[in-house]
């Protein structure tokens with residue numbers, strides 16, 4: 001499933017093929033040295049793209065991907081070494097492997113598959129970690145794989161050179177493999193898994209709330225990226241003919257990450273630009289490394305000129321362009337802005353479920369604080385329930401419990417006949433509960449349409465996802481903004497996108513946490529009208545938390561009031577306005593009379 005415009009993919013694929021053809025032609029024009037440089041360029045670009053598939057889409061910087069390159073190199077090398085050489089120098093090999101002599105392409109296929117399986121096993125563990133903990137774990141992976149290669153002397157020749165690998169990687173083979181890797185990476189970025197992972201990168205809590213299993217998508221991208229790294233490793237092994245474990249360690253990790261960071265981590269365009277930029281700069285600086293004579297003026301040899309230059313370039317890029325020189329968008333996304341089809345509001349029909357929400361004797365203890373204390377409430381289908389209370393009275397905590405973000409210390413949450421207590425947050429949306437957040441949690445660098453589509457695709461098996469997404473945008477009156485990045489909208493519009501995203505999950509119950517916060521009066525009035533229409537048309541149950549009493553009074557059929565975690569009132573708006581306990585909670589003791 002491809003979640004963006006086909007035009008984007010076609011343009012990107014064509015540009016990739018043109019890049020490869022230009023590279024091959026240029027190499028043909030400038031002779032053997034240029035051919036060498038361009039072959040290494042294509043192989044490096046495959047590796048940079050591989051890291052980008054994981055790091056760019058997940059937002060987790062990986063220091064360990066060069067280890068997969070190493071695995072690919074050694075596995076393919078072992079499969080193609082002449083049998084006689086293996087038997088003479090690698091005595092630890094089993095007989096079948098010593099006798100195996102594959103040609104390049106089958107060896108690459110096996111190396112990629114073996115690496116993918118190893119990556120899957122490692123990814124199951126690393127995928128549980130978040131942010132910098134995951135990055136550090138990938139660094140550990142690099143060190144461990146390096147240690148294993150050095151220690152497994154009978155198979156890898158340890159720290160010695162692994163020589164005799166047939167030098168079968170030609171410029172054309174590297175170029176074709178590069179095209180395949182770039183197209184795979186571009187396809188993944190806008191695939192269902194890629195869109196979900198990018199949503200998780202932008203905001204993991206919101207992604208889970210719309211049914212996205214972020215860990216699963218991370219694993220998919222981890223395995224795909226490892227496979228691409230193995231391809232790169234196998235190609236470089238068969239280009240060099242001899243290599244040692246040092247080749248797949250910190251130096252190349254630094255170089256490839258520099259290419260990715262300078263170009264822009266989140267796009268294939270960034271990977272290509274960064275690789276071109278660093279390759280060109282490296283080629284120029286290399287000539288200065290051993291000193292240079294320009295018009296009689298002698299420049300001294302400076303050891304490490306190339307590394308210093310690349311280091312400065314990274315610093316410059318991070319300082320001036322923190323998203324890399326190509327930013328967050330693919331070139332084709334800028335040139336051909338995506339305009340999704342307008343949706344029909346009617347595509348989101350009346351709720352068929354008559355499920356009633358029951359919150360039964362729920363409590364939440366945070367250390368010494370009882371944020372929610374033995375609260376029981378119910379919401380009928382089609383009912384708008386206002387949940388109010390002074391600051392810190394436990395409203396958001398209660399919404400977090402209902403939506404699976406928090407597991408209550410005591411009590412039960414039941415929708416219809418199904419208990420949702422302790423059910424993972426990403427399963428709650430499919431069970432029929434969708435929500436918005438007090439502090440807006442959009443996927444800011446994804447378009448408005450992608451924000452809503454990601455939710456529709458991740459609920460109800462993705463059935464009629466495009467219709468649901470279009471309808472949700474139409475219901476909230478933001479179709480005009482569909483192609484814009486969600487993070488660039490005004491506060492009020494962002495709130496509406498959040499509600500549209502929740503609505504696209506086709507919930508039975510909608511939880512709105514301060515939906516009018518930050519809106520001006522006009523925007524709030526518009527929201528009131530839209531929510532009234534939504535509730536009447538769809539028969540949707542709504543729990544509405546807000547401090548705007550006009551909004552609460554105009555919209556709610558019933559209001560429940562919390563104070564210091566306890567339920568102090570439950571009734572019709574008129575009765576709540578007169579309730580002495582409520583007045584006292586808001587105004588302080590002695591004000592009720």
Ligand SMILES: Nc1ncnc2c1ncn2[C@@H]1O[C@H](COP(=O)(O)OP(=O)(O)OP(=O)(O)O)[C@@H](O)[C@H]1O
Nearest residue numbers: 366369371389390391392393394395396397398438
């Ligand atoms: N994850 C948490 N860990 C510890 N304490 C928490 C946590 N979440 C909320 N609290 C505390 O629980 C209490 C209730 O907070 P909550 O955010 O639910 O109140 P609220 O009624 O939504 O407040 P507001 O109207 O200001 O948003 C507060 O004292 C808050 O500091």
